[in-house]
Each structure stands twice: as structure tokens, then as C-alpha cells.
Amino acid sequence: xxxxxxxxxxxxxxxxxxxxxxxxxxxxxxxxxxxxxxxxxxxxxxxxxxxxxxxxxxxxxxxxxxxxxxxxxxxxxxxxxxxxxxxxxxxxxxxxxxxxxxxxxxxxxxxxxxxxxxxxxxxxxxxxxxxxxxxxxxxxxxxxxxxxxxxxxxxxxxxxxxxxxxxxxxxxxxxxxxxxxxxxxxxxxxxxxxxxxxxxxxxxxxxxxxxxxxx
Numbered sequence: 330x331x332x333x334x335x336x337x338x339x340x341x342x343x344x345x346x347x348x349x350x351x352x353x354x355x356x357x358x359x360x361x362x363x364x365x366x367x368x369x370x371x372x373x374x375x376x377x378x379x380x381x382x383x384x385x386x387x388x389x390x391x392x393x394x395x396x397x398x399x400x401x402x403x404x405x406x407x408x409x410x411x412x413x414x415x416x417x418x419x420x421x422x423x424x425x426x427x428x429x430x431x432x433x434x435x436x437x438x439x440x441x442x443x444x445x446x447x448x449x450x451x452x453x454x455x456x457x458x459x460x461x462x463x464x465x466x467x468x469x470x471x472x473x474x475x476x477x478x479x480x481x482x483x484x485x486x487x488x489x490x491x492x493x494x495x496x497x498x499x500x501x502x503x504x505x506x507x508x509x510x511x512x513x514x515x516x517x518x519x520x521x522x523x524x525x526x527x528x529x530x531x532x533x534x535x536x537x538x539x540x541x542x543x544x
Contacts, residue, residue: 331371333425333469333476335412335499336360339372341405342387351392353405354381360413361388369430371414373500374474374511375400376430400432401473401509410500412474425476426469427516434460435509436472441491441501450496452477452489456512461485462522463514471513475499 336359343354355372364370364379370388371377375396381389397403405411417423439453454472456464464470464487468479475495481488496502504510 330417331376331414331425331428331430331474332417332423333414333428333471333474335414335475337413338498338500339411339413341407341409341411343407344405349394351394351397353377353390353392353402354387355390355411355413356387357413358385360415361385363415364388369416371412371416371428371430371474373401373411374428374430374471374513375402375432399434401435401511404509410503412499414474426471428471428474428476428513429516430474431513432511433463433513436460436487436512438504438506438508438510439486440506441496444490448493450491450493451480452491452501454487454489454510454512456485456487458485460512460514463518465518468518469515471511473500473510475501 337357339355339357341353342356345352360370361382362384364382366380366382368379369376370379372390377390379388379390392402434457436457437455439455442451442453444451452472461482464479464482466479466482470477470479472489477489479487480490491501
């Protein structure tokens with residue numbers, strides 16, 4: 330599990346295809362020192378398995394075709410900036426919100442608009458229609474692995490307030506209008522929707538049965 334607090338901005342060193350599998354190499358001076366083969370790492374919001382680690386230099390990851398097609402990785406090129414985050418430690422601080430690293434879909438980056446009289450920006454994103462119902466005013470959303478707060482949702486147009494620190498410490502400043510961005514909505518909304526529809530979540534505790542049995 331992640332929290333959407335980006336720890337390092339890495340760069341794509343190489344993308345190669347071997348026997349139908351895409352192999353990604355990422356330059357990482359800081360987080361690569363903490364990785365062991367098989368560890369999870371969020372790469373622009375996508376949970377990947379770290380392989381081929383060179384501490385202080387880089388790490389690799391293998392990408393399934395599903396991951397490539399359903400995420401912003403499809404726009405990747407050598408030199409592209411990507412957001413990196415290690416999983417949250419059990420005794421760590423919960424700085425953002427629950428981010429699983431399971432991308433729901435990609436939105437379209439429309440731009441960063443300077444806010445008049447301030448150093449902040451408005452981040453504008455066009456989101457897929459099927460994701461709109463999970464996005465609420467002042468709710469949380471992960472964009473490229475960054476935990477952000479919704480300022481406005483108008484149809485499929487999402488607006489988020491961005492402080493200068495966020496632009497400097499993430500890959501947002503490197504994006505161009507039209508670029509796809511990874512989106513993950515709040516997992517809580519999905520569980521609430523399913524329970525409101527009367528569907529029992531697999532593995533959920535049957536409270537009525539427990540009460541009837543005297544627990």
C-alpha cells in the first residue's frame with residue numbers, strides 16, 4: 330500500500346522488449362538503495378516489482394501488456410520523468426490517502442494554469458466518464474501516483490489546486506497537454522458503491538449471522 334507522497338522523481342533509462350515482455354529500466358539514485366529484488370515500488374502510481382537493481386543507480390521492472398495498454402506508460406520514452414514511492418511502513422506516517430497502485434484508467438492532462446496573484450496552479454484533467462461517479466468535491470484522487478485533493482469536478486473536467494512544491498517534486502512540470510496520466514480513485518468509494526447496491530463483498534463478515542449465533 331502507498332500513500333501518494335512522491336519520494337523521488339526518476340527517469341526512464343531504457344524500454345526494451347524481450348520475448349513479448351517489456352522491460353523497463355529506471356534511473357533512481359535514492360530509492361534504489363532501499364530496494365531488494367521482488368520489492369514493490371509505485372512508478373507514477375503503478376505498483377511494480379523491482380528487479381535488476383543497481384543500488385544508487387537504477388532498478389528494472391517487467392511490464393505485462395495489460396499494464397502497458399491501460400496506463401500512461403504507453404507514452405513513455407527514454408528520458409521521461411516518473412514519480413517513485415516505496416510502500417508505506419507499518420509504523421510510518423499516513424501523509425496522503427490509501428493508494429493501492431492499481432490504476433483505474435488514464436485521464437488527459439489539459440495543463441497547469443497559473444493562479445492569478447499566487448504562486449499556485451490549477452491542474453486541469455479530463456477524466457473518463459466511467460470514473461466520474463467516484464470523484465467528489467474535496468475528495469482524494471491519485472494522479473500519476475500523487476495524492477491530490479479535488480477542487481472542482483464539472484462533467485468530465487477535473488480541477489485540482491497545485492502548490493509550487495508539488496510541481497517541483499513530481500513529474501507534473503514535464504507533462505504536455507494531451508499526455509495520458511494515471512488515475513486511481515478512492516478505494517473506499519468503490520466498496521461503498523458495491524454495498525449500497527446490495528452486493529456482499531467477498532470475504533465480508535456476516536454480522537447478522539454472528540449476532541444470531543450469540544457472538
